[in-house]
Amino acid sequence: MPETILIVEDEPSLQETLAYSLAKQGYNVESVGDGRIALETARRLRPDLILLDIMLPGLDGVEVCKTLRRENFQFPIIMLTARDDEIDRVVGLEVGADDYLTKPFSMRELIARVKAQLRRTQVIREELEKIKTDLPATKQDILTLENMTINITRREVILNNAPLALKPQEYDLLLFFAEHKGQMLSREFVLERVWGWDSVGDSRTVDVHVRWLRQKIESDPANPTRIVTVRGGGYRFEG
Ligand code: CA
Numbered sequence: 197m198p199e200t201i202l203i204v205e206d207e208p209s210l211q212e213t214l215a216y217s218l219a220k221q222g223y224n225v226e227s228v229g230d231g232r233i234a235l236e237t238a239r240r241l242r243p244d245l246i247l248l249d250i251m252l253p254g255l256d257g258v259e260v261c262k263t264l265r266r267e268n269f270q271f272p273i274i275m276l277t278a279r280d281d282e283i284d285r286v287v288g289l290e291v292g293a294d295d296y297l298t299k300p301f302s303m304r305e306l307i308a309r310v311k312a313q314l315r316r317t318q319v320i321r322e323e324l325e326k327i328k329t330d331l332p333a334t335k336q337d338i339l340t341l342e343n344m345t346i347n348i349t350r351r352e353v354i355l356n357n358a359p360l361a362l363k364p365q366e367y368d369l370l371l372f373f374a375e376h377k378g379q380m381l382s383r384e385f386v387l388e389r390v391w392g393w394d395s396v397g398d399s400r401t402v403d404v405h406v407r408w409l410r411q412k413i414e415s416d417p418a419n420p421t422r423i424v425t426v427r428g429g430g431y432r433f434e435g
Contacts, residue, residue: 199244199314200224204234204260205276206252210299214247217303218310231255238264242271245313247306248293249276250286258291265292272313276301286404290411294365295401312391320364323351339374341435344413346374360412365390369405370413373423373433382430406431 201218205211206229215225226241228234231254238246238260246264250257261273275286275296286296295309339346345354351367353360362370372390373381383399391401410417424432 198222198224200226200241201310202234202238202241202243202246203227204231204246204252204257205229205249207249213303214306217307221307221310223310229253231257231260234260235263238269238271239267242269244317245271245310246273247276247310248273249278250282251278258286261291261293272317274309274313290408292363294363296404316364339371341374341377346371355413362412363408365405366409366412369402370409373431374435377433377435380426380429380432384430386430402430 201223203211203214203218203225205214205227208229211227211229215227219225226237226243228237229252231252233254234246234248234252235255248257248261252260255263257275261275264273272294273292275291275293276299277283277286277296278299280298283296283298286293294313297306297309337347337349339348343356344360346352347354348371353362353367353370368390369386372386383402386402387399406423407417410420410423414420414422422434424434426432
């Protein structure tokens with residue numbers, strides 16, 4: 197069954213181009229141009245993915261995204277941003293978006309990002325199915341790092357004896373770091389191994405997720421000691 201994509205974009209020509217390009221890829225497409233209508237449509241339609249413009253009439257994209265995440269909708273959300281200061285909003289706040297694209301972008305890039313997100317969802321779904329049929333966690337499925345444990349089978353992280361809420365990409369990134377503890381990891385390498393496939397996205401995607409992860413696992417996110425930045429290189433996970 198083709199996947200359904202909800203396009204939220206108030207600029208008619210861009211909305212039309214997006215709808216045309218995605219429909220041509222075989223997706224079911226629904227388009228709206230208002231933030232409030234976007235919320236209602238998302239709740240009703242339960243799409244497989246949302247493309248979400250930030251500057252919208254009614255309710256802005258950041259609020260739409262936050263609201264949907266608060267309501268526990270898990271579908272991937274790709275934000276469409278027009279300006280650098282909008283990127284800062286998406287990146288700086290705990291908005292809950294999975295990726296973003298800065299206008300102007302090529303349709304080729306957009307489709308690559310959409311496919312990558314949908315494939316991730318599919319992989320996660322398959323993993324969840326597998327987990328259901330798997331045996332209970334054995335010892336090597338649990339990674340212990342000081343006050344944090346990662347249960348690989350259950351995709352669960354416990355920090356200071358409490359479960360840590362992580363988005364799928366944050367979890368994948370953390371696990372990747374944990375499995376490569378002490379190694380210098382370039383942004384490009386992380387991008388390729390964690391986001392994978394056609395390696396869409398840019399190294400900024402990695403920075404964004406590292407920032408989100410630090411908010412969650414560092415005792416002082418401004419002075420990280422677990423995920424440290426290596427000058428001119430990338431990151432190193434210290435445990
Ligand atoms: Ca707009």
